[in-house]
Amino acid sequence: MFMIDCGEGTQLQLRRYHIGFNRIQGVFISHLHGDHCFGLIGMISTFGMLGRTAPLTIYAPAELGPLLKMQLSIFCNKLEYEVKFVAIQDTTQQRIIYEDKSITVETVPLQHRIPCCGFIFREKKGLRHIRRDMIDCYEIPISQLNLIRQGADYTTPEGEVIRNEQLTYPADEPRSYAYCSDTRFIPTLWQNVEHVTALYHDSTYNSQLQSRASLYYHSTSAQAAQVALKAGAKQLILGHFSARFDDETVLLKEAKEIFTNTVLANEGEIIRIE
Amino acid sequence: MFMIDCGEGTQLQLRRYHIGFNRIQGVFISHLHGDHCFGLIGMISTFGMLGRTAPLTIYAPAELGPLLKMQLSIFCNKLEYEVKFVAIQDTTQQRIIYEDKSITVETVPLQHRIPCCGFIFREKKGLRHIRRDMIDCYEIPISQLNLIRQGADYTTPEGEVIRNEQLTYPADEPRSYAYCSDTRFIPTLWQNVEHVTALYHDSTYNSQLQSRASLYYHSTSAQAAQVALKAGAKQLILGHFSARFDDETVLLKEAKEIFTNTVLANEGEIIRIE
Numbered sequence: 001m002f003m004i005d006c007g008e009g010t011q012l013q014l015r016r017y018h019i020g021f022n023r024i025q026g027v028f029i030s031h032l033h034g035d036h037c038f039g040l041i042g043m044i045s046t047f048g049m050l051g052r053t054a055p056l057t058i059y060a061p062a063e064l065g066p067l068l069k070m071q072l073s074i075f076c077n078k079l080e081y082e083v084k085f086v087a088i089q090d091t092t093q094q095r096i097i098y099e100d101k102s103i104t105v106e107t108v109p110l111q112h113r114i115p116c117c118g119f120i121f122r123e124k125k126g127l128r129h130i131r132r133d134m135i136d137c138y139e140i141p142i143s144q145l146n147l148i149r150q151g152a153d154y155t156t157p158e159g160e161v162i163r164n165e166q167l168t169y170p171a172d173e174p175r176s177y178a179y180c181s182d183t184r185f186i187p188t189l190w191q192n193v194e195h196v197t198a199l200y201h202d203s204t205y206n207s208q209l210q211s212r213a214s215l216y217y218h219s220t221s222a223q224a225a226q227v228a229l230k231a232g233a234k235q236l237i238l239g240h241f242s243a244r245f246d247d248e249t250v251l252l253k254e255a256k257e258i259f260t261n262t263v264l265a266n267e268g269e270i271i272r273i274e
Numbered sequence: 275m276f277m278i279d280c281g282e283g284t285q286l287q288l289r290r291y292h293i294g295f296n297r298i299q300g301v302f303i304s305h306l307h308g309d310h311c312f313g314l315i316g317m318i319s320t321f322g323m324l325g326r327t328a329p330l331t332i333y334a335p336a337e338l339g340p341l342l343k344m345q346l347s348i349f350c351n352k353l354e355y356e357v358k359f360v361a362i363q364d365t366t367q368q369r370i371i372y373e374d375k376s377i378t379v380e381t382v383p384l385q386h387r388i389p390c391c392g393f394i395f396r397e398k399k400g401l402r403h404i405r406r407d408m409i410d411c412y413e414i415p416i417s418q419l420n421l422i423r424q425g426a427d428y429t430t431p432e433g434e435v436i437r438n439e440q441l442t443y444p445a446d447e448p449r450s451y452a453y454c455s456d457t458r459f460i461p462t463l464w465q466n467v468e469h470v471t472a473l474y475h476d477s478t479y480n481s482q483l484q485s486r487a488s489l490y491y492h493s494t495s496a497q498a499a500q501v502a503l504k505a506g507a508k509q510l511i512l513g514h515f516s517a518r519f520d521d522e523t524v525l526l527k528e529a530k531e532i533f534t535n536t537v538l539a540n541e542g543e544i545i546r547i548e
Contacts, residue, residue: 008316042282
């Protein structure tokens, strides 16, 4: 489980929504504005008091490194788990900064008032699914199943070759999630996030406030929808709404006129990416 | 207006309780545990975004200085008001660290797991109150009133001396408030806070958990009450309750058996010190 950004009070929200503290293995910080990182030291500190032992890795713009180090030395000198820091040296580059056997995470250059990047989480192509009925039919030994899931054909003791397509269903389509906040509208951003399954995009304002969006390096919901449309994303998630909107469906409506499969990100909501 | 300690989420609580951000002129930090200072940078930052121009002074153990400086340089480089830092060099000394024409603030040495001090806010003796009827009766000119409030007698144009006691009522008794959290029981603490009007004292546990209180350098409600009693305080305010108490009246009851005029500090509550 990963966390993206960590504003003040995040630890309270984790508690409110019953999210297991120990399941979070990494935190990705997009930029060093307070609403995206002031909750980090409190959360790290509380994890320690709750007896965490698993390491936690923070991926963030390099400038956070010395500050985090000082905070840890003042507030967490008896921490019983390791806090690792991975510096994002250049937020203007699209680079893989995390990889394990099932996913990669890469940075996406964004344009905000200070250095800022988004993140794309990409599943790797998984293994094919075994057709249980065919395995039983040919009495294929368990030792062969892993090879078959990887795509191998099977040769029976009698020498008959059973083609993999008969033994398996295709692997699930890998999913991907791009988080793009905070940013002003970037006409070429769709190229960086092309074909992602779900795109989260800055939607601070509506089109009436487009000049304000531009001034403060934020986006309108229409601009977010344009990125999703050109990128061929399957779903758009809008967030980072200005407090001026009592009714955020204004933003949703505007985006939906351009990109139908759009939702608003609400606090505490779980969005499944299918 | 002063703030004492500033845990994570303090800026949200200020907003919730409609407390005017600009009225706070100083923040006193007792010690560098997260629940007493993690909200500071977020609050300072938000004050800036809300257009504050009045300086804000932070009084805290010296170790906070370099951290605050680094935080301000990363997150608040365009702040339009001044954040001053006053280092408390030695939390084991009782010293006046703030003074203006109406109050003083002094540190009180406490005993916690790290250097920690409480604070006593003391009103200075005010001026005497003018008896309007007597002023009218003797037709005393306005130019004389300030001297009279300070205790001067008045001599009429005919040479008659009117004694100050006839012209004024006594000044209000100066009030004082001692904040003592977090601390283990200090048998001599009453001497440091003698005769304060209101004493706030650590009351994390009840007497059943006295050994735990001692271990973690916190106090029981009975210990808090003993300090209040020996100090001759007028009122005791209990706080910093362990989350294990669903019903904190256990703590109140225990303290009241020793010191009757005791109240529990509840979130958002206003306690008037008379």
